[in-house]
Structures are given as structure tokens and as C-alpha cells.
Amino acid sequence: MPSYVVNKIATYDARFSLPAGAGSDSLHTNPEYCFAVALVETEGGLCGTGIALTLGDGNRLVCEAIELLAKPILGMAIEELMSGFGRMSRRLADDPSFRWLGPHKGVVHLALASITNACFDLWAKSRGVPLWKLLLDLTPEEVVRLLDLSYLEEVLSEQDALELLRDKLSSRPNREPILQRGYPGYDTSVGWMAYDDDQVCELTARAIDQGFKAFKLKVGSPDADRDLRRAAMLRAHIGDSGTLMFDANQRWNLPVAIRMCQELAVYRPLWIEEPTHPDDIRAHVVLASEIAPVKIAAGEHIPNRVLFKNFLQAGALHYVQADCTRLAGVSEFLTVSLLARRFDLPVPPHVGDMGQLHQHLVLFNHIALGHEALFLEHIPHLHSHFVLPARVNEGCYETPQEPGASCDLKLTAGRSI
Amino acid sequence: MPSYVVNKIATYDARFSLPAGAGSDSLHTNPEYCFAVALVETEGGLCGTGIALTLGDGNRLVCEAIELLAKPILGMAIEELMSGFGRMSRRLADDPSFRWLGPHKGVVHLALASITNACFDLWAKSRGVPLWKLLLDLTPEEVVRLLDLSYLEEVLSEQDALELLRDKLSSRPNREPILQRGYPGYDTSVGWMAYDDDQVCELTARAIDQGFKAFKLKVGSPDADRDLRRAAMLRAHIGDSGTLMFDANQRWNLPVAIRMCQELAVYRPLWIEEPTHPDDIRAHVVLASEIAPVKIAAGEHIPNRVLFKNFLQAGALHYVQADCTRLAGVSEFLTVSLLARRFDLPVPPHVGDMGQLHQHLVLFNHIALGHEALFLEHIPHLHSHFVLPARVNEGCYETPQEPGASCDLKLTAGRSI
Numbered sequence: 001m002p003s004y005v006v007n008k009i010a011t012y013d014a015r016f017s018l019p020a021g022a023g024s025d026s027l028h029t030n031p032e033y034c035f036a037v038a039l040v041e042t043e044g045g046l047c048g049t050g051i052a053l054t055l056g057d058g059n060r061l062v063c064e065a066i067e068l069l070a071k072p073i074l075g076m077a078i079e080e081l082m083s084g085f086g087r088m089s090r091r092l093a094d095d096p097s098f099r100w101l102g103p104h105k106g107v108v109h110l111a112l113a114s115i116t117n118a119c120f121d122l123w124a125k126s127r128g129v130p131l132w133k134l135l136l137d138l139t140p141e142e143v144v145r146l147l148d149l150s151y152l153e154e155v156l157s158e159q160d161a162l163e164l165l166r167d168k169l170s171s172r173p174n175r176e177p178i179l180q181r182g183y184p185g186y187d188t189s190v191g192w193m194a195y196d197d198d199q200v201c202e203l204t205a206r207a208i209d210q211g212f213k214a215f216k217l218k219v220g221s222p223d224a225d226r227d228l229r230r231a232a233m234l235r236a237h238i239g240d241s242g243t244l245m246f247d248a249n250q251r252w253n254l255p256v257a258i259r260m261c262q263e264l265a266v267y268r269p270l271w272i273e274e275p276t277h278p279d280d281i282r283a284h285v286v287l288a289s290e291i292a293p294v295k296i297a298a299g300e301h302i303p304n305r306v307l308f309k310n311f312l313q314a315g316a317l318h319y320v321q322a323d324c325t326r327l328a329g330v331s332e333f334l335t336v337s338l339l340a341r342r343f344d345l346p347v348p349p350h351v352g353d354m355g356q357l358h359q360h361l362v363l364f365n366h367i368a369l370g371h372e373a374l375f376l377e378h379i380p381h382l383h384s385h386f387v388l389p390a391r392v393n394e395g396c397y398e399t400p401q402e403p404g405a406s407c408d409l410k411l412t413a414g415r416s417i
Numbered sequence: 418m419p420s421y422v423v424n425k426i427a428t429y430d431a432r433f434s435l436p437a438g439a440g441s442d443s444l445h446t447n448p449e450y451c452f453a454v455a456l457v458e459t460e461g462g463l464c465g466t467g468i469a470l471t472l473g474d475g476n477r478l479v480c481e482a483i484e485l486l487a488k489p490i491l492g493m494a495i496e497e498l499m500s501g502f503g504r505m506s507r508r509l510a511d512d513p514s515f516r517w518l519g520p521h522k523g524v525v526h527l528a529l530a531s532i533t534n535a536c537f538d539l540w541a542k543s544r545g546v547p548l549w550k551l552l553l554d555l556t557p558e559e560v561v562r563l564l565d566l567s568y569l570e571e572v573l574s575e576q577d578a579l580e581l582l583r584d585k586l587s588s589r590p591n592r593e594p595i596l597q598r599g600y601p602g603y604d605t606s607v608g609w610m611a612y613d614d615d616q617v618c619e620l621t622a623r624a625i626d627q628g629f630k631a632f633k634l635k636v637g638s639p640d641a642d643r644d645l646r647r648a649a650m651l652r653a654h655i656g657d658s659g660t661l662m663f664d665a666n667q668r669w670n671l672p673v674a675i676r677m678c679q680e681l682a683v684y685r686p687l688w689i690e691e692p693t694h695p696d697d698i699r700a701h702v703v704l705a706s707e708i709a710p711v712k713i714a715a716g717e718h719i720p721n722r723v724l725f726k727n728f729l730q731a732g733a734l735h736y737v738q739a740d741c742t743r744l745a746g747v748s749e750f751l752t753v754s755l756l757a758r759r760f761d762l763p764v765p766p767h768v769g770d771m772g773q774l775h776q777h778l779v780l781f782n783h784i785a786l787g788h789e790a791l792f793l794e795h796i797p798h799l800h801s802h803f804v805l806p807a808r809v810n811e812g813c814y815e816t817p818q819e820p821g822a823s824c825d826l827k828l829t830a831g832r833s834i
Binding site: 109309 | 477478481513521571696
């Protein structure tokens with residue numbers, strides 16, 4: 001087998017305009033979907049593609065941070081790098097020149113996400129398998145060596161992580177049929193903030209035809225009545241058996257969040273997402289108590305495993321929306337998934353992109369960690385830009401069979417080396 | 418009076434090498450002190466200088482973020498801008514193109530710090546007064562309009578902030594003598610991690626001669642015995658009456674922090690600083706309980722008012738080390754100082770630079786908010802690079818009398834316009 005030595009790291013500032021109104025929420029009126037792309041290349045021409053989502057001009061800051069931060073992996077063979085990736089992740093996260101800019105959050109952490117995701121993609125391609133299969137074929141010891149568990153010792157030691165993985169080995173066959181059935185999806189693209197009522201109804205009808213059973217609606221409008229009217233409309237449209245989620249994108253302060261969540265509760269949401277500021281653990285705890293039994297989802301702006309630990313210890317959320325393009329890539333996503341398992345909470349990832357990468361990780365979470373196969377967010381806007389776009393049938397993600405992590409973009413294919 | 422319209426925003430990536438061993442701690446073995454400098458200029462040639470501290474190559478990311486983020490203040494007259502700066506601060510912090518990179522933390526928030534500090538410097542220069550005097554001359558209403566109090570509503574409403582300021586007006590004369598006496602300092606530069614024992618003793622003796630009575634020692638060495646030996650040595654050297662603080666710079670995990678703080682307690686520190694990961698509120702709470710009555714200080718890596726609120730609500734720290742080059746500048750520093758007043762906790766700012774800027778803010782905190790005049794950190798390494806370096810006599814900062822915020826650097830003086 002070739003040794004696949006990393007000999008070049010490039011970045012690409014990929015930006016995609018969206019159809020009118022798509023992607024809009026209570027904070028982002030007219031978003032551009034951007035990926036800060038890390039391209040990690042080997043002499044033989046193999047290239048790993050990593051992505052981190054951003055929403056505009058700041059994307060180039062993340063690209064520059066990738067270039068500055070990735071230097072230590074140059075010259076390493078991919079198997080050597082991945083055999084102890086947890087150590088490398090910690091080394092990059094604690095680089096003395098860049099650590100001050102976080103630590104473990106913001107631009108430098110997004111850069112680490114993209115670099116890490118590129119390494120996992122390259123690794124899977126070098127072994128000729130899809131990422132989900134590579135992860136499932138690792139021993140518990142090999143999985144744990146991918147992780148940086150520092151500052152989690154009192155909740156999730158290496159030994160705890162190993163035991164959790166070993167404990168689930170014998171029951172894996174019960175969960176493997178998901179590979180044939182496909183992993184359920186839910187549709188966020190029916191309910192963007194800027195869409196008018198007719199558009200929401202039309203898109204929902206189409207999504208129902210495509211087999212989706214769960215839908216998300218953006219709330220947090222300056223006009224509270226509009227939120228309530230749209231919620232009533234969508235609940236009526238999908239009927240009693242459909243699953244509905246509301247997403248406020250951090251817009252409300254605590255007093256407003258309490259009031260709005262109480263009013264929205266009559267439409268029986270599975271969860272209300274990002275009801276207030278993503279750093280405000282205490283506000284989430286107070287809110288959870290005030291609006292029970294309505295559940296809270298959050299995570300797309302919880303920057304790292306340490307803050308996730310604090311949210312989980314405090315009982316501040318019920319659905320752990322980890323995002324491997326916000327956390328430090330696949331590695332910290334797996335760490336947070338293990339943490340969530342300790343607290344017995346489901347992990348429906350946040351997916352601003354296509355779920356290209358997360359479709360691999362939810363399969364690992366279900367089969368290897370025993371996480372419930374709840375559902376994976378689906379947003380179709382960038383479908384045509386991927387070399388191997390996710391395939392969704394009857395509302396379920398088909399299990400990808402091609403080598404890698406499904407993140408190659410047509411834009412960057414063949415651009416480098 | 419000229420209208421002082423902002424017509425140019427420039428940045429300067431200022432880097433300063435330090436003497437051998439200076440600035441070293443448990444995480445930063447060989448730091449470079451850097452300022453991401455914002456220069457906000459008016460047609461008449463007046464220039465406000467803002468600084469945000471970083472520790473190396475990442476400095477240029479903050480400079481670029483300044484250029485991207487500052488555009489909305491171009492063309493505004495300084496008095497117009499500052500008459501409702503809280504609104505502008507929120508607008509910049511929530512810019513839809515950059516908010517995803519935080520929100521309210523990391524590179525974009527450091528950029529906002531530098532921009533904000535430049536605006537306050539320009540404002541004070543345009544009025545021909547030092548910043549502390551400008552702030553003290555504002556009405557409570559004018560102060561509150563400088564602040565973004567969003568997401569603090571349940572703890573510090575605008576009304577709460579106004580009442581707090583009004584409540585302290587009549588007793589100001591009791592606290593104004595600090596302007597003549599000078600604000601006490603403490604010396605961090607005696608106890609860097611890389612200094613050997615002789616160097617620590619020699620520098621401490623010199624600092625005592627200069628009138629300092631309080632000293633900080635870096636701990637968190639991989640060799641715990643070294644930490645304990647140095648602590649014992651410095652306590653012996655300064656005697657029973659000296660004040661001693663230990664700073665672990667986030668190195669320990671919770672179990673190690675508990676053990677080390679318990680062992681260091683015998684040397685009677687006023688506080689132990691950054692004992693563990695700065696995002697780990699719960700670990701600070703557990704630690705505070707385990708090591709009581711030893712006190713905890715933190716703040717240089719608490720990124721914004723929302724996380725500070727959570728720390729204070731949880732009782733996770735005792736000394737609030739706000740830093741106006743980490744928070745969103747002077748504005749959010751004042752917000753956190755008001756929050757700390759609500760929880761009756763002192764604010765000894767974190768000062769990685771010269772305390773050039775904070776020397777103004779601690780005077781406001783003491784006189785206008787009634788904060789205890791505890792002491793202000795002093796690190797002398799960049800003294801010679803400032804146009805108007807802070808003057809320290811008998812261990813106290815002399816009150817600056819020149820217009821502005823004392824942040825102009827010789828490097829950038831006269832470079833622009």
C-alpha cells in the first residue's frame with residue numbers, strides 16, 4: 001500500500017448564492033452558504049476535502065487560518081497521522097500562536113474542523129472505503145486514540161469511552177440493518193423565514209410526497225403573530241402525525257423565549273431550537289423548566305466539547321445538535337457523541353450543508369454507540385455542487401458506498417496538485 | 418467644534434519580541450506580544466488607536482477582521498457614533514456575514530474590541546480629555562447608551578444599570594481622591610514560568626523597592642514540585658504581609674486543579690487564576706467549593722458578557738478579570754463591570770499589555786460604580802513602545818492627564834492619513 005504522505009495543503013474559499021429566501025432565518029436575512037475548504041493532498045494525487053460552513057465574507061478568514069494552522073501535518077503519512085489523531089488535534093488546538101484567538105472556538109476552531117475533516121476524508125479514500133465503514137471497522141482503542149478527551153476527565157475518561165464502545169460491540173448486528181434501510185431525514189428547507197405561506201405549503205406538500213415525515217419552521221420573527229400563524233398553518237398542513245420543529249436561531253432573550261415557547265407549545269413541536277443566546281447555559285436551564293414538557297435543541301453554535309459538557313451537566317438541552325463543521329471536525333463530533341451517550345441524549349446533527357459528511361457519522365453513532373436513529377437534517381440547496389451528492393429516497397439518506405467522506409466539490413475537483 | 422467624521426480605517430499588525438523568558442506561562446513557552454491595531458481617522462488628522470492583544474501569527478487574522486467589520490462606522494461623526502454606541506456595537510457583533518464565526522467570541526470579537534477601543538480613544542481626543550474623565554463626565558443615561566445589554570435582561574436591565582449609576586453619584590467625592598493618590602498596581606513580571614529562582618527573587622526585590630506590594634507567580638508546570646517550590650520561595654521572599662497570586666493559565670483539568678490548589682493554599686494566595694479550561698463553568702464551581710476559602714480569578718478568556726453572566730450566576734469565580742481587549746472593547750468592559758457590581762465582586766482587569774487602557778477604566782469603575790480600588794496588573798515589557806507610557810510610582814499608576822486612551826504606539830504614530 002502506498003504511504004500517502006501529505007505533501008500539500010491548499011484552501012478554497014467556496015461561496016454559493018442561494019435561491020431567493022432560501023437559508024433565511026431570524027438573524028440571517030440573505031445568507032450566502034460558504035465552505036472554508038481544506039484540501040490535504042498526497043504525492044500520489046490523492047486529495048482529502050474538508051469543509052467548514054460559514055455564512056459570508058468571513059469565510060476567507062477561516063481559509064487563512066487553515067493555511068496557518070495546518071503546517072504540522074505536512075510530511076506525515078496518513079496512517080501515522082490518524083493512528084494518534086487525538087494528540088494532533090490537541091496540538092493544533094493548543095498551538096501557542098493561535099490559541100489566544102479562541103481557545104477552542106471561533107475562526108481557529110472552524111479552521112481545525114476543516115483540516116480535521118480533510119484528514120478523515122483522505123484516510124477513508126486511502127483505504128478505499130466510505131468514512132462510515134472506516135470508523136465502524138476501527139477497534140474501540142483505535143477510536144479513542146482519534147479523540148482529545150482533555151478537560152472531560154471527571155465525566156468521560158479514556159476508560160469510560162473504551163467501555164462504552166466495547167459494551168455496544170455485541171449488539172451491533174441488531175442495528176446494522178439501518179445500512180440497508182437508510183437513515184431517516186427531516187426537511188428544513190420548507191420553512192425558511194422569508195418564504196410566504198403559499199411557498200411553505202407548496203414545499204411541504206412536495207416534501208411529504210418525497211417521503212419526509214418531519215419538518216422545521218423558522219421562528220423568531222420581529223412579529224410574534226407571524227410566528228404563531230405560520231406554526232398553526234404548518235401543523236394543520238402536516239396533520240397530527242407529522243413531526244414539527246421550530247427554530248428561533250438565538251433571537252429571543254430569556255423573558256421573550258419563555259413567552260414564545262409557551263405560546264408555540266400548542267402546536268406540539270418535537271423541539272424548539274436555539275431559543276436564546278448559545279452561550280447562555282443558565283437561560284436554557286430556566287427555560288427548560290418553564291416550558292416543560294417542551295424540549296430544547298441546540299448545538300450549532302456550541303463551540304467545543306467543554307461547553308457541551310457544561311450544557312449536558314446542567315440539563316440545559318434535550319437534543320444535542322453537534323456539527324462536525326463547527327466542532328473540531330469528525331474527531332470532536334465523536335467525542336461529543338460519546339458525551340451525549342453518557343447523558344443518554346440523542347444526537348441529531350446540525351446540517352447547514354448537505355449532510356454529506358454527517359450521513360457517515362450518524363451511521364457510526366447508531367451502530368457503534370447505540371444512539372437512537374432519530375433523523376438527520378436535510379437541506380438540498382447545494383446538492384448540485386457536490387461530486388457525490390447525498391441520495392435521499394423516501395425521506396431517507398441512502399448509505400454512501402464510495403470511498404471517502406462525500407465532501408468533494410465540483411468547484412475544487414482537479415484544481416490542485 | 419469640528420465634527421470629526423471618520424473617513425479612514427486602517428490596521429497595523431504590531432508585534433513585539435520580549436526579553437528571554439518574559440511572558441512565558443504554562444501554555445505559552447515563548448510568546449510574542451502582538452496588538453491587532455485599529456486606526457480610526459478623521460479628515461482633520463485626528464486618529465483613534467485601538468488595541469487587541471494576541472500572542473503570535475494569528476494577529477493578522479484579527480487585523481483582517483477589523484478591516485472587514487469596521488465598514489459601517491465610515492462616514493459617521495464621532496459624536497453621532499458615540500451617542501448610541503451600544504446599538505452600533507450590537508450591529509457589528511451581529512453582522513450577518515461574520516456572526517457565524519463567533520458569535521461574540523474569537524477573532525471577530527477581538528476585532529470588535531480593537532475597533533471599539535479606537536472609537537473611544539478618538540472620542541476622548543476629540544473632546545481633549547483623558548478617557549477616564551470623558552467617562553466620568555457622562556450622565557448615567559449617556560453611559561447606558563454606550564452599552565449593549567441584550568441577553569442580560571433578567572439580571573441587568575437598562576433600568577438596573579441606570580439605577581446603579583445614579584445610586585453612586587452622590588458618594589463620588591469620597592472616591593475621587595484616588596485621582597491624586599494613583600491607582601495601585603501589582604507586578605506580574607517577577608514570576609514568569611521560564612524564570613529561574615534567582616531571577617524571580619532578584620526581580621521581586623526590585624519590585625518591592627519600586628513600591629509594589631502584590632505579586633503574581635506562574636504555576637501549572639508539568640513538574641508540580643517546581644510549582645510548590647517556587648510558591649514557597651516567593652512567599653518567603655515577600656514576607657507575611659505581601660500579597661501573592663498564582664496563575665495556572667488553564668493548564669489543569671479538574672482533578673489536578675483540586676489537588677494543586679489544595680497544595681498551593683498553604684502559601685496563602687489572594688487568588689488562584691485560570692485553574693482550568695476557561696469554558697468550564699461547572700468545573701470552576703466544583704473547584705471553588707473544594708478549595709474554599711481559597712478564591713478563584715478568571716476572565717482573560719471569558720469572551721463576552723453572556724458567559725460572564727453565567728460565571729457570576731453560578732458563583733464560579735471571585736475576582737472578575739475582565740479585559741477590554743478580549744471583550745468587545747471599552748463598551749462591553751463597562752457592561753461586565755456593571756454585572757460584577759450586581760454580584761458584588763471586584764474587577765481587577767487582565768492586562769497583557771501595559772495597562773495603558775485599563776488605567777482609565779479602573780478609575781471609572783471605582784469612582785462611578787463604587788468598585789473597590791483593588792489593584793491593576795502591571796507588566797512593563799512594552800513600556801518603551803507607547804507614545805505616552807503609563808507612569809507608575811511607588812507601585813501606583815499615576816492618573817493620565819493627556820487626551821485619549823493612552824494607546825498610541827510609536828510604531829503607528831504618523832503612519833496614516
